[in-house]
Amino acid sequence: MDFLVPATALAGLEAAAQGGEAAALAELAWQLRQRDSRRALALCEQVLAMASLTPSLQARLALSRCEIAALQGRLDEAETQLAQARRSGGGATLEGDALLAEAVVAKARGQRERELGAYARAAACHARGPDPRRQAIARAWLAYEQSFATPADADAPAAEPAAAAFADAALALPLSRRDPARAAALFLRAADAARHWGLLRHALVCTINAGTALQGLGEFDRAAACYDQATLESRAAGWPALIGACETRLGALLKEIGRLDEALVLLGDALASLAGVPPGINKANACAELAQTLLALGRGVEAVGPMTEAIAMYRAVRxxxxxxxxxxxxxxxxxxxxxxxxxxxxxxxxxxxxxxxxxxxxxxxxxxxxxxxxxxxxxxAPPPGLxxxxxxxxxxxxxxxEGLKIVGWKAPxxxxxxxxxxxxxxxxxxxAYGHARQALALKDGETERMRLSQTPAALRRGAVPQGAGATAAERLLSPKEREVLVLVARGYANKEIATALAVSDETVKSHLKKIYAKLEAGSRKHAVTRARALGVIGVAG
Missing domain, CATH: 1.25.40 (Serine Threonine Protein Phosphatase 5, Tetratricopeptide repeat)
Incomplete structure (x- = not known):
């Protein structure tokens, strides 16, 4: 069973699974473990209900369930499934895959030493196995994780296509602080490769990182588009750590464009989403952005606590x-x-x-x-050479x-x-007048970017709360109907909406029918126009 298959191979796996054989269903579940976690779990349950499963098949099902449980935040269950997979045996290939699954669990637990050790042992294990692709992926994954502490400088292309998702990201990490424009391009390329190979978690992380690099350049509309995509996919997958990461970046964007009170609320939401997640990079980011927002609000004394907490976590994860x-x-x-x-x-x-x-x-x-x-x-004391x-x-x-030395940087x-x-x-x-004139010119552009940046907060919430505090317009559509309409407004076709929200085409059509009825609209364009007029969605959404 391949560790990863490209998106183009899924149709063949789907066709093979139609026969209902345990091995084919298990292989499909394995390849969907990140692409569609909920469906993968259902397939695992279907296979487990069958009789006379081989130990290797049981082990593969346990690894699928382990990885999904870790991403969904059920960490004790993930450990149980990992132990079960190892008890089933299966040789060097299965043990190497189990070590890569252990690294996913360790990351979710914030156990950095365990995570890096698991990647290193997986690379060594697969080096003894029969599959050079697995070895290349394990090595690239390890190099990427190590690059957080020791930035990678090599720009050599990955020999294994699936490893390119990690090689590009490893190169992009240090460039985020040297050449943000190039880093963003590399992160987006890594995200595309990761999606193609079924590494959705890595794809979302790279998409968020691309948005962060673009935001640092003042490209707020492009950053917002990255956060939109990551938000929709992480919500569809039900992964709390990634949901919290998206809320953190959206809060940072709101802070950047001056909407400080909204940013404070959103960062509070991010920390709530991460409440059950052990200390690690995502929680550190949320604490750091909360501190930065408090600083911007003139509450510097309050910022010391969360900033100190964030720094301790950054040191721990290197x-x-x-x-x-x-x-x-x-x-x-x-x-x-x-x-x-x-x-x-x-x-x-x-x-x-x-x-x-x-x-x-x-x-x-x-x-x-x-x-x-x-x-x-x-x-x-004044600086030297004043x-x-x-x-x-x-x-x-x-x-x-110093800012003007950075390619693509825009002075705020x-x-x-x-x-x-x-x-x-x-x-x-x-x-003084010279700087004032430049400030006025930039304010016009920032006002437009603020307008373009309305969408992410709307997508994060899915809809404005439906309770007594919501207006009649806000209560008009359900949260899911509003998500569908936001994507319609952005020009998505039905199939693209279905993919983004992890639902079927028929579900999208059903939502649209209800939207048309509630808004008394006769077309997609009419529905969007009516929704904007009623304040159900923003002008940019």
């Missing part, structure tokens, strides 16, 4: 780039809390990591933090200069506003 970003945030939070010496220590560690790993794009964050620290504490009127202007202009209007105010306070009205 996520070097995220650690660096959040040391910068911690420096800002500690500065707001009046702990300047500790803030400087966090900033010094961040600068050391940037120099060690070449995270050149994060130099912007260093200058931003120094600007804020000197603005809050003007009595601090030629501008004060340290705040020195670091503020350096923020702009808020940076020009701050520089305009600082130059005005220094008495240089010419420079």
């Amino acid at each position: 996520s070097t780039d995220n650690l660096t970003v959040n040391l910068l945030g911690l420096a800002r939070a500690l500065s707001a809390a009046g702990q300047v010496d500790v803030a400087q220590a966090a900033l010094d560690e961040a600068e050391q990591l940037i120099a060690r790993h070449g995270f050149n794009a994060l130099v912007v964050g260093v200058q931003e933090a120094l600007t804020e620290i000197h603005r809050r504490h003007p009595h601090l 030629v501008l009127p004060n340290a705040t202007l020195h670091h503020g202009e350096a923020t702009l200069a 209007a808020s940076l020009h506003v701050a520089l305009a105010e600082d130059w005005a306070a220094a008495g240089d009205m010419g420079r």
Whole structure:
């Protein structure tokens, strides 16, 4: 049984499973374990009800159920299924696959040492087996996971096509902090490859990471599209860690475009989604974004706690780039809390990591933090070689200069506003007016990006709450009907909607029939127009 098959092979597996033989049904379940977890579980149950299953078939079914349970957050069940698979035996191939399944369980538990060890042993195990594809995938997977701590620099193409999903992502990780535009392209390419080979979890992570890189460049509409896709797929799969990750990134996007109160609520939702998930990268991200939002709201003292918690988790999972970003945030939070010496220590560690790993794009964050620290504490010693009127202007202009070195970077209007105010306070009205004009020009573009960024929050919620607090327009459609209509508004065909929501074509048609009746609409376009007029969906959705 292949570890992975391309999407083009699924039709053949479906046809073989029509005969109802246990082996064919089990193989289909194995290949659907991430593509369609719910259906895969149903197939497993169907096979388990049959008599006289071979030990190897029982082991394969247990591994399918193990991986699905881990992704759905049922971790004790995942461990039980893993142990059952190993008791069934099956040689080097099955043991190597069991180690890869163990790595999935370990990741879900936040057990980083166990996870990396399982990948390393899987690669060694498959090296002794008869399947070179499995060996290549295991090695690429291990290299990708190791790249969080030790960024990969090689740009050699993966010899095994299925391994390319990990090779591209491993290369993209450090580029996120050096060349975000190229990183986004690599992450999207990795996501496409992962979907083709049935690695949906990896595809969603890469899609989210692509959105994060694009957001860092100010490409809010493209970032929103990435979050849209990841949100729909993670909700359809029912994977709490990925749902929480999507909510975190949507909250970060709302924070970025200035909708701070909404961001705070959404990040609270993300932490609630992750409540049953052990400490790890997703929970760390949610804590970090919550802290950054509190900072933006002027609540820096409150930000110290969640930022410190996030940094501890980043250290535990050896996520070097995220650690660096959040040391910068911690420096800002500690500065707001009046702990300047500790803030400087966090900033010094961040600068050391940037120099060690070449995270050149994060130099912007260093200058931003120094600007804020000197603005809050003007009595601090000025930087060496100061030629501008004060340290705040020195670091503020350096923020702009460092950002412009990054391909595709767009200065936020808020940076020009701050520089305009600082130059005005220094008495240089010419420079103040120059920055003010640039801020006004950028504000127009950011207003448009804010409009385009309405969609993700709507998709995250599926619908506005249907209780007494909702308006009549919001109660008009069910959550699922509203999800369907949002996708209709984005130009999706029925089959694309069915795929995105993990339902059948007939279900989509049924939803549309109800939508037309409720909105008194005679066509797709008419339904979208009516929904927007009633406020059921946003202008961009």
